[in-house]
Amino acid sequence: MAQTFRSRRRQEPEPVRIDLNGVFASTIGAASGIREGELGTLRPRLAAAIETLQSERAQGLHPFLDLPQDRDAxxxxxxxxxxxxxxxxxxxxxxxxxxxxxxxxxxxxxxxxxxxxxxxxxxxxxxxxxxxxxxxxxxxxxxxxxxxxxxxxxxxxxxxxxxxxxxxxxxxxxxxxxxxxxxxxxxxxxxxxxxxxxxxxxxxxxxxxxxxxxxxxxxxxxxxxxxxxxxxxxDVEEILDGAAAMDERCRERDPEKNPAALLAGVRYLLDVLHGVPTAVLMPYCDRLAPLADWWCQLWAESLGKRVERDGGRLSIGQTPVRAIGAADQHSQMQLYLDGPADKVVTFVRVADAGVQLEIPRSYPDLEDVAYLGGHGLGDLLVMEQRAMELALNKRGRPTIAIEMPHLTPFTIGQLVYLMEVETTLVAALFGIDPFNQPAVEEGKRLTFGLAGKPGYEDERGEIERWLAAKLPERVV
Amino acid sequence: MAQTFRSRRRQEPEPVRIDLNGVFASTIGAASGIREGELGTLRPRLAAAIETLQSERAQGLHPFLDLPQDRDAxxxxxxxxxxxxxxxxxxxxxxxxxxxxxxxxxxxxxxxxxxxxxxxxxxxxxxxxxxxxxxxxxxxxxxxxxxxxxxxxxxxxxxxxxxxxxxxxxxxxxxxxxxxxxxxxxxxxxxxxxxxxxxxxxxxxxxxxxxxxxxxxxxxxxxxxxxxxxxxxxDVEEILDGAAAMDERCRERDPEKNPAALLAGVRYLLDVLHGVPTAVLMPYCDRLAPLADWWCQLWAESLGKRVERDGGRLSIGQTPVRAIGAADQHSQMQLYLDGPADKVVTFVRVADAGVQLEIPRSYPDLEDVAYLGGHGLGDLLVMEQRAMELALNKRGRPTIAIEMPHLTPFTIGQLVYLMEVETTLVAALFGIDPFNQPAVEEGKRLTFGLAGKPGYEDERGEIERWLAAKLPERVV
Incomplete structure (x- = not known):
């Protein structure tokens, strides 16, 4: 099957592209923009992270990385x-x-x-x-x-x-x-x-x-x-084909040519050096809203961790936020533009939605309407995305733009694999385990206590004491 | 109609209650918890904000506040x-x-x-x-x-x-x-x-x-x-009845008895004094997910503002985040518990979902399943919410719990009105206008430029220069 894919896809590769112009100081200024030198300094660490990930993979440690090739079943x-x-x-x-x-x-x-x-x-x-x-x-x-x-x-x-x-x-x-x-x-x-x-x-x-x-x-x-x-x-094989194509790009040892490593490096630097604790994912496409929810879990649960460092405890993890363009321009964009400069907005733009709905030229004499006539609805959506990207950049706020040529199994497979590898590499830069979720255990134990599961009587007592200690005057 | 409502509702008032125990230092510790004295110091400002809002309302300045009574049409x-x-x-x-x-x-x-x-x-x-x-x-x-x-x-x-x-x-x-x-x-x-x-x-x-x-x-x-x-x-009249009932509570001049003022004060203090720039709204109820989206706009667009202060510019505004319980326990909670202590989580709990689905006692001998038997599915949901609230509080992380007795037009009307007044009072504490959205104008102008609207040729030139200046080597 991989063979079939290779011959077909080589003719029409449709790679997903990531535009990182919007995170650099040369575009958005030195206050929150990344300087070339910062990325240069990180380069050896990124290269080591790629190397470690791929060699651990070769030892069978990360089977999720091999899912695109694993087609036996x-x-x-x-x-x-x-x-x-x-x-x-x-x-x-x-x-x-x-x-x-x-x-x-x-x-x-x-x-x-x-x-x-x-x-x-x-x-x-x-x-x-x-x-x-x-x-x-x-x-x-x-x-x-x-x-x-x-x-x-x-x-x-x-x-x-x-x-x-x-x-x-x-x-x-x-x-x-x-x-x-x-x-x-x-x-x-x-x-x-x-x-x-x-x-x-x-x-x-x-x-x-x-x-x-x-x-x-x-x-x-x-x-x-x-x-x-x-x-x-x-066609799930095409999803896997897309993931396999992205896998090839993400094995690249030179971080400058590896999209997952570049993305990881950029978001790490924004978080650590530029005071950007919030990562917004904003697809301009309704069909990608659940993918943004999937990514929010991937990001939050993999990277939201508490670690022992230099004898103290450190809490890390950017907060992922989902927004949907253009709808959330009329909801969140005011905050992203004028509020605290604590966010990096990653746009996902679908260059060709596959459907053209032309806006008719119904009122040529009404200037607040006439300019819309003749454009495709999808073109208007792309224009709005571009406009928001520039508006953010002009205010010194970092943006990343992921461009999907079309929304196909092949491009979605690329995107999913890219995000998984990127998340894993960010974890490597922070020195944390992206695959566990230790903190949620406590909530589970407390639920067991309330539900009366045998062996969790202490938890039940604890939650009952906490409920009893609530001050009624603080309930309004 | 108001008359009918009054006699009916007095017998069965079903007020929405807000539990603020989880934000105070006595519950969650001094690092992020609010001290009584902090709220005391804010009290005169809160009282003044209520007073100003209601007197401006009396002058006809805030017609949104009168919508519950405005039933002529x-x-x-x-x-x-x-x-x-x-x-x-x-x-x-x-x-x-x-x-x-x-x-x-x-x-x-x-x-x-x-x-x-x-x-x-x-x-x-x-x-x-x-x-x-x-x-x-x-x-x-x-x-x-x-x-x-x-x-x-x-x-x-x-x-x-x-x-x-x-x-x-x-x-x-x-x-x-x-x-x-x-x-x-x-x-x-x-x-x-x-x-x-x-x-x-x-x-x-x-x-x-x-x-x-x-x-x-x-x-x-x-x-x-x-x-x-x-x-x-x-029944939209019941929605308005609920809003009117909340209006009565939100007119209260003593902030300690005014739920909107207390909420506003608490979230303002968390943001300004306790380093909590992120406000999560987490209903444990699928049907409230779109209401959380509505609130995210209300909060972000009303409070995300840039202001001139002491000769400099200051950007304010907590980032609103929507989460849905229990699903997002398996997505975001790891971050909320172990990640940076920069969030206040506001739970919305529906005490009685109106539907009971009892979990059958099918496997009394399997201990990982047996404890579920006999509970209602809604009871399990409430237990999980309680457990998460305590887990967060134990880690010194602030929580607010809004309790809806049932999900009815009357309780939803209360909640919507409460959130609107709270937002307005937070804006008053910050000294900003909650009703405008100046920053989104620039994005609109740039879109006009791209779409070829007459009069926006400069914007078109600007966006074309910006696109042309993108460095191809930063697109991977």
Whole structure:
């Protein structure tokens, strides 16, 4: 398959390009702009980070990096997809965080099918929360006999996902009976651990393995997310082809030629030397909104860490913020322009949206309207993005512009892989582990305490004392 | 109507409560916690801000504050709604920013109707972007003969909205003919200004006036947003009743008893004295996600300002961030707990989601699952919120918890009004105008230049020089 791709893609490569002009002092001034020398000084560290990452990868330490090439199981997955396409109207992913966002991001970016009419593929629904109102409404609307629930939990113990699973399992048992309910649940979990694996073994649910050694938020290019995406009729091999093409660029040892390293270096310098603790990702494209949500998790959970340094504790991590152009120009841009100079705005621009809607020249004599006539709606969107980029730069505020020639599986694959490698390299510069999330454990323990899980009586006591100590006069 | 409300609501008031325990030094420690004395020192300034706001209001300066009582036009609006309910399947709002988010927030929070099946009300679609792919798909899916487009632009010149209008007008003309197209567009714009008003006068589109003196982002409780919400069958008078009830509390001159003033004071102190430049709003409720988006605009555009102070320039404004619980526990919480201590997290907790989904006790012997059995899904959601609040407080990180007893028009009306008054009072503490957005003008001028609007040739030249000056070696 890689062979097919290579011959095809070499003729029409469509690389994603990253414009870094907007972060340099020569463009935006010395107050927040990066000086060439700063990047030069960082260069050896960046080169070492690339080297370490790739040599650890060669030792099998970072299997997420090899997902674009890892196509052995693809054939089996695609035949499962073929069967699902015949049997189901809805695939509902029950998962949260890294078990949900990759599929949603890829599907939203690439699903060209209309929402309702003339739809010949099943619909994908990602249920990544336990709000009882929305979950009850969802279950009421589905024809369960034409629905498969894909339960995704790496640990097999995620409380939200397990709660959803328990509710769905009972509903399927009741409505479809003990013979059939098993066929309507597909489980993805770690190969050999967790209660969910035991349940699968006992009851015989169809199951697939969560890829070994891949953290949830770095699993977007694995079958966990590609299966539901393939179900929509999206060419997942092209996604992997795009990721593989970006992988080639990100293996480049010279940081100046490696897009992930350059991006990592630039954002690291902005954070550490230029007082920019906030990273905005602002696609000018509705379909990329869920991809921005996926990135917000990737960035926040991988880089938001507390480390021991020189005998003290240091908290690091830029805050990721999602904005959508042009809509958020009328919401956030006032703050980005006039508020504190603490943000780098990364635009994602789609050069050709694939659809042209020409604005008609209906009122040639009304000057506040006439200038719009004859432009394409997509051209107007690109003009607005350019205008915002310049407006920010003029105020000395750093911007990055990622240009997607089109929104295709091939370009999306590049973007996802780029962001994963960039995040990993930023972690290397900070000397932190991007793959763990130690802080969330405490919240889990406290929830266990409140829910009465045996062994968490201390946590229950702690939370009850804290609730009792709240001063009523501070509740207004 | 107010009379009916008063007698009914006095029996069942359902006030929204704000728990401020989590911001005080006595709970979270002195590093980031507010000391009683700090709030005491601010008290006279807060009292003065309340006094000024209410006396300016009495002079007619802040008509947005009177929207809950301003029900003269309600009867007319509701009969228009009645007619629309019979004639249309879809109402599509064409607007952006403050012309769009209020309706979307209220509708999402309160529309209990199923998304598709058995729907007896028209569907509301808010099209607040000019992405050609999503706009083309939307237009292709609609039955135009059963659709009304509500064009909302206060200035009557908003480029995105006017572009949408031009495309839709031509499509309606083509498909429905010159006799009928006029009936499918409803225009809301300033009473006496703008090209859109002139078009309305010339062509005879039905129209309503954007309320005078009300800025878009403070217009959520006006007919601009209540009309589409009423169309869904939501009781908009109860929304206004809730807002009126909150108004009574926010007129209170003693800041300690005024929820908006307390919130404003607390967030101001966190920003100015405790190094907290980021304000997270984290509802534990899917239906409140669009309300959080509405608030992000309210906060960012009202408070993100540059001011002249002591001969220099000062940039102010906390960055608003939307998070949704419990989903974002698996995305952002690691950063909030371990990353920089630069955030205040405001939770919104719905005590009773109105739907109970009990988690079945399916596996009593599997301890990683058994503890979930017997709890309601909504109870689990509330437990998780409590656990996160305590986890943050234990790390010295400030939290605020807004408790909604139920999600009803009455409680949502309270919340919206509370947030509007709070924002206005924070602006007063900073000495800034919350109702303007001067910085976005430059971006508009640059867009005009690129689009070739006469009179903006200088801007066109500027943006072309900037594009030409980009160094190709900084594009990777």
């Amino acid at each position: 693809l054939g089996e997955m695609l035949s499962l997809v073929q069967q699902l396409r015949e049997d189901v109207d809805h695939l509902v992913v029950l998962g949260i965080g890294g078990s949900a966002r990759g599929a949603r991001a890829l599907a939203a970016a690439l699903d060209g099918a209309p929402r309702r009419k003339h739809r010949d593929a099943p619909e994908l629904i990602v249920a990544d929360n336990i709000d009882p109102a929305s979950f009850a409404r969802l279950l009421d609307e589905l024809d369960l006999s034409r629905t498969v629930f894909s339960v995704v939990s790496k640990s097999g113990e995620t409380s939200e996902t397990m709660a959803q699973f328990l509710i769905v399992r009972e509903r399927l048992l009741r409505e479809l009976g003990a013979m059939d309910y098993v066929k309507h649940i597909l489980v993805t979990t770690d190969a050999d651990a967790g209660s969910l694996r035991q349940i699968v073994n006992d009851e015989g649910f169809p199951s697939t393995a969560f890829p070994g050694g891949v953290s949830g938020r770095f699993s977007a290019l694995s079958s966990v997310h590609l299966l539901p995406v393939a179900l929509l009729g999206i | 309600l009867g007319e609006m509701l009969s228009l709604v009645q007619q629309l309910r019979e004639d249309v399947d879809h109402l599509v709002v064409l607007g952006i920013g403050g012309s769009a988010r209020g309706a979307r927030a209220l509708a999402a929070a309160l529309d209990g109707a199923p998304r598709r099946k058995h729907r007896d009300a028209p569907e509301l679609i808010v099209a607040d972007n000019i992405d050609p792919a999503s706009f083309a798909r939307l237009l292709d899916e609609l039955d135009l003969s059963r659709t009304v487009f509500s064009v909302v632009s206060k200035s009557g010149e908003t480029s995105e909205t006017m572009a949408q209008f031009l495309i839709v007008r031509e499509r309606l003309l083509r498909e429905l003919g010159a006799m009928d197209y006029v009936k499918h567009i409803l225009v809301t714009t300033d009473a006496d200004a703008g090209s859109l008003r002139q078009i309305v006068n010339d062509e005879g589109f039905p129209s309503t006036a954007f309320p005078g003196g009300v800025s878009g982002r403070f217009s959520a409780l006006s007919s601009v947003h209540l009309l589409p919400v009423a169309l869904l069958g939501i």
